[in-house]
Amino acid sequence: MTGVDLSENLEDYLETILELEKTQKVARVKDIAEMRGVLRGSVTGALKSLAEKGLINYEPYSFITLTRKGTAVAGEINRRHRVIKNFLTHVLQLDPQTAEDNACRMEHAMDRAAVDRMVAFIDYMDSCPRTDASWLEGFAKHWQGKQENRPDCKNCMARSAEKHVQDKKKL
Amino acid sequence: MTGVDLSENLEDYLETILELEKTQKVARVKDIAEMRGVLRGSVTGALKSLAEKGLINYEPYSFITLTRKGTAVAGEINRRHRVIKNFLTHVLQLDPQTAEDNACRMEHAMDRAAVDRMVAFIDYMDSCPRTDASWLEGFAKHWQGKQENRPDCKNCMARSAEKHVQDKKKL
């Protein structure tokens, strides 16, 4: 889509720079190094690669900003990250740290088609009364091993259906 | 868990060897090279690493088999792959090729906690009549952009609830 193919590493650098731009206006080598857990020397090398690919504005000893293209690519990566983390925390109900760790790796593994479908899935869940909050609570009990013995599925569904009807009236 | 940490590459080699063992009884360098899309020389290097880590039985010019430990690790990787591919095809409804491609990368990105939770999620979906076949059909329509205008949610859910009750009687 964006027509750039980056190693996982450079994707991470780009994402880091985007974050720093958002919080500090500009990215500095020292901060990038700290956030990525590498030494400053390693950052310089990465910056040269990103600059060559036209993704950042980089002059030695100066601060770093994303180019228009770099912003687009970083935004795309960031979107993948957010979608995946959202799925992991709200659907799979993983704790925030586990979700974050997995999202950081999965964002490099999932392509656009997969992420887009994930978005559609979350969207569908949100729109369908079958998969409402009570269904998610049921899933929580399920993975916690606290599921009910003889669930009254008919009533359970009727309640959600009724609630849905009521909620629609309120709009 | 298995107490081994491997690069993505070595994980892939191990998985390939497991597959060859299953289909051909033993793995040969040539086949590994073909399946992984690398030259034979590259395989020899990888095999030495795996042998050093005690994951394969390897003597130069001889065939390759997994050790007990190697079988365990390869099985774990393979399980991740199957779970993820199953999710991508049956839940997200991605086409087989896209699902396979994404699973091949995601299997290195997701840890045990995430995969286990994914298993629980699929399991929950299977057990709950809300997320039955008709719900999945609804999702198909949703991502295909063919969703209904004014869905009759109450009836839709009542139908699934009733079907569930009937299905239970048959057992």
Next chain:
DNA sequence: TTTATTTGTTTGGTAAGCCAAACTTTATTG
């Protein structure tokens, strides 16, 4: 059983990433 062919290994070279440490530039502060 010799000779070919296939299969497997070795060697030398490249590229991405990292670190450690020397060095240079910029910023701070006395």
Next chain:
DNA sequence: CAATAAAGTTTGGCTTACCAAACAAATAAA
């Protein structure tokens, strides 16, 4: 405005992976 500190860069060396091509061993064919 110096002197010091902090930030950034460079260099050399290491690791993992790959390829290409020369080489060795094993298998198949003549």
